[in-house]
Amino acid sequence: MAVSISHVSFEHHRPAFGIGETTPRISWRFGGTAVDWEQTGYDLEIKRGPDGVPKVFNVDSSDSILVPWPDEPLGSAESASVRARAHGKDGQPSADWSDTYTVETGLLRSEDWAGAIPIAADRDTEVDAAHQPILFRKAFDVNSTVTSARLYITAFGLYVAEINGKRVGDHVLAPGYQAYNFRHVYDTYDVTDLIQGGANVLGATVGEGCKPRNLYGDTLGLQSLLVITAQDGSKQTIKSDLDWHANTGPIITSNIYDGELYDATKEIKGWSSPGLNESSWLGVKELSPPAGVSIVSPDGPPIKRTEEVKIKEIFQSKSGKTIIDFGQNLVGWLKVTVNGPAGTNISFVHAEVMDNGEIGTRPLRTAKATDTLILSGNTTKTWEPSFTFHGFRYVQVTGWPSTTPLDADSVTAVVVHSDMERTGYFECSHELLSKFHENVIWGLKGNFLSVPTDCPQRDERLGWTGDAHAFMPTSNYLYDTSGFWRGWLKDASFEQFRNGLNIPPVYIPSDDPSDTERDRVRFPTAIWGDVVVGNPYALYQSTGDKVMLNDQFPGAQAWIDKGIPRNENGLWDRSKTQFGDWLDPKAPPEDAGAATTSKSLVADAYLIQMTRLLSELSAALNKPDLATQYATQRETLIKAFQAAWITPYPIIANETQTALALALHFDLYTDAAARATASSTLRSIIANNTYLVGTGFAGTQQLGFALTDINATSDFYKMLLQTTVPSWLYQVSMGGTTTWERWDSMLPDGNVNPGEMTSFNHYAFGSVADWVHQKVGGLAIGEPGWKTVKVAPEPGGGITWAKARYLSPYGEVRSSWTVGDDGFRLEVSVPPNAKAEVTLPGRNETETVGSGTRSFFVEGYKIPG
Structure with a gap:
């Protein structure tokens, strides 16, 4: 009976380096096959600094996630080594000491920056035009033996840092995208191995990256502090100040919509290495950042290169253009290796689909999505863009020189996204x-770049809140999103409370720092605004993090109490703009909001559900009076909803899949007979629609669960496995490799939907994977943080086997089932210190089991339907 500690983590960081918490909570996962193993106590050994004396803290507790830091708070730029040991119940073995893990804080106070100031090139900035990226350079000498070196750096723009000609770290598009008028993230790097005795140079390229421009001011700038610790303990600091030099270089323009123009003839050889003559370089000036902005350590993981995709095919378009097909719609850029004459101009136009035999650029709207490389002619050039990204499967190449073959050795696609840990898996x-x-996973990877973007290819790429609200439970299963959402929800709180409006904008961060009024970005609307309730709730369910929940609770409460404009019955004010069941399948191409379900009905239903969630969040935070208050308020709102939308009608005002799914799943029918009638009506509507989807953003996530609630899981299997439009598998049958914005982003005849908003990488309709994980795979959260897991697969649709596994905060949970001639077989694995509530199909009873692997069998079971 073995048990071990497989991983130790701090707060939500991966890794815990340069963090902002001085007393980081500690978690550990378990491995091993121990049966019914439960922790009764734990030991934490903490060693401060390289020469510190280890201290051991003994705690009697069954908690193993987010336990309190037991020692004195960490200071600025202080590291500690930590390992954990856990003890079982009487007669059970202990989990021996884990490996040692390091946690290190960043710069915690403004004075820790040691006088480092934001700097900009001493030149006039471009006005209402693309800002050319700037090279910053600082030469310095090191005359001692170096034991450690840390670089703390951020930019007013995006940066790439170098020391002595070598790239610092592996972050890309750093420091990411935040609400820059609230918080500005800096990054911390261990650069010990890059520092050399004698002459050194710290360099950084800062590019514009974003568009619209000037989100963080109208001038590109840099702020950095390099701290070098010598063997004798003395420290040398190299700070951004007025002694730096600046210049322009080979990147002429670069932003996320238009792409990058790189002119290799303008490269400055050795620009970030010692020995360069700086006489032709510009000086620098101090840059005034936006007032009131905090420079903070990151919550979420950085964006990184995560993989490379090889060329699948090279072919000619109808007009004879050269097209590269990577076989996968992805997000990132190209890595190009080429040799050609000086002045050779190569362009790469990126798009997701082919349209009428040519690369499909119309869905990009105004985004050019074009990278251009001009060769110097001196040598073979390997190049990647620095401050742009694209959503693409196809690339049109023009100007490629005959001196280099265009093949898989010369061009690959680099995939980038926030570097989250993969946690959830499913196959059947x-x-x-x-x-x-798999398409859902690719959709997530393509849209989790510092913020949860709606799409990665056209002139948008914003953190739309309605999309994030719908998809969050799915994302929390597939990846450890805790840090990613933590940072974004902090921005949500700021944006919501800016100027006391209590209203989150419809995308976060807002793309206009001067936006202080309720304009097109900042107005109250259901589902999108409800993200400040729904997403903290979902994050709490997956992590059990009450500190996060407590931080986000004021925003959730303010939205329900003050942000939502109400009518005389407490429901939504009917005069307010609503997106409603956005992209209902019957919405015409030119009007994505023209749904078959009333927008106000949708808004009211979600208001009642958000009120329920707020009551539950209040209870979780030990606020019983508030829990009762919101539970009572919900009951009152249900009566108002019934009076408005149910009682005057035979069943409900709109007999649609969305209206009935919301009313059933949100428990808005309180009369058993009315609920039964609504249930049978929903099933009839679906059957009469030949089991095709009839929901948009509002209804899709809820539809499967509503049908399961009314014992109609077999109906949803019929919907889930359809392959004609509108359906989830239609996208797959049409060759899609990501999830689409519209049910028919590509029409059955192979043409692209004529609607202005037509994306082939939009994750909202992928939210159905939450139902797939729970009902097909059989894994669901039983207790916040996965302390208890619900294992309750509901086979159907002729699927004969399924496997699901999830790397929970306690360790890996697995469910694997098959249906054969003799019946149903299930194998369940539960990590130590956790439990599972197992419900077998066709049986009403639930069995609670502890850790270990167990097998279950239902003799003679047949798949329904």
């Missing part, structure tokens, strides 16, 4: 459903 006997699940 239905090949198209398994492929759809």
Whole structure:
């Protein structure tokens, strides 16, 4: 009976380096096959600094996630080594000491920056035009033996840092995208191995990156502090100040919509290495950052290169253009290796699909999505853009020189996204459903770049809140999103409370720092605004993090109490703008909001559900009076909803999939007979629609759960496995490799939907994977933080086997089932210190089991339907 500690972590960081918490909570995962193992106590050994004496703290507790830091708070730029040991119940073995893990804080106070100031090139900035990236350079000498070196750096723009000609770290598009008029993230790097005795140079390239421009001011700038610790303990600091030099270089323009123009003839050889003559370089000036902005350590993981995709095919378009097909719609850029004559101009136009035999650029709207490389002719050039990214499967190449073959050795696609840990997996006997699940994963990877973007290819790429609200439970299963959402929700709080409006904008961060009024970005609307309730709730469910929940609770409460404009019955004010069931399948191409369900009905239903969630959050935070208050308020709102939308009608005002799914899943029918009638009506509507989808953003996530609530899971299997439009697997049958914005982003005849908003990488409809994980895979959260897991697969649709596994805060949970001639077989694995509530199909009873692997069998079971 073995048990071990497989991983130790701090707060939500991966890794815990340069963090902002001085008393970081500690978590550990378990490994091993111990049966019914439960922790009764733990030991934490903490060693401060390289020469510190280890201290051991003994705690009697069953907690193993987010336990309190037991020692004195860490100071600025202080590191500690930590390992954990856990003790079982009487007669059970202990989990021996884990490996040692390091936690290190960043710069915690403004004075810790040691006088480092934001600097800009001493030149006039471009006015209402693209800002050319700037090279910053600082030469310095090191005359001692170096034991450690840390670089703390951020930019007013995006940066790439170098020391002595070598790139610092592996972050890209750093420091990411935040609400820059509230918080500005800096990054911390261990650069010990890059510092050399004698002459050194710290360099950084700062580019514009974003668009619209000037989110963080109208001038590109840099702020950095390099701290070098010598063997004798003395420290040398190299700070951004007026002694730096600046210049322009080979990147002429670069932003996320238009792409990058790189002119290799303008490269400055050795610009970030010692020995360069700086006489032709510009001086620098102090840059005044936006007032009131805090420079803070990051919450979420940085964006990184995560993989490379090889060329699948090279072919000619109808007009004879050269097209590269990577076989996968992805997000990132190209890595190009080429040799050609000086002045050779190569362009790369990126797009997601082919349209009428040519690369499909119309869905990009105004985004050019074009990278251009001009060769110097001196040598073979390997190049990647620095401050842009694209959503693409296809690339049109013009100007490629005959001196280098265009093949898989010369061009690859680099995939980038926030560097989250993969946690959730699913596969089953239905090949198209398994492929759809892979598409959902690619959709997530393509849209989790510092913020949860709606799409990665056109002139938008914003953190739309409605999309994030719908998809969050799915994302929390597939990846450890805790740090990612933590940072974004902090921005949500700031944006919501800016100028006391209590209203979150419809995308976060807002793309206009001067926006202080309720304009097109900042107005109250259901589902999108509800993100400040729904997303903290979902994050709490997956992490059990009450500190996060307590931080986000004021925003959730303010939205329900003050942000939502109400009518005389407490429901939504009917005069307010609503997106409603956005992209209902029957919405015409030119009007994505023209749904078959009343926008106000949708808004009211979500208001009642958000009020329920707020009551539950209040209870979780030990606020019983508030929990009762919101529970009572919900009951009052249900009566008002019934009076407005149910009682005057035979069943409900709109007999649609969305209206009935919301009313059923949100428990808005309180009369059993009315609920039964609504249930049968929903099933009839679906059957009469030949089991095709009839929901948009509002209804899709809820539809499967509503049908399961009314014992109609078999109906949802019929919907889930359809392959004609509108359906989830239609996208797969049409060759899609990510999830689409519209049910028919590509029409059955192969043409692109004529609607202005037509994306092939939009994750909202991928939210159905939450139902797939729970009902097909059989894994669901039973207790916040996965302390208890619900294992309750509901086979259907002719699927004969499915496997799901999830790397929970306690360790890996697995469910694997098959249906054969003799019946149903299930194998469940539960990590130490956790439990599972197992419900077998066709049986009403639930069995609670502890850790270990167990097998279950239902003799003679047949798949329903």
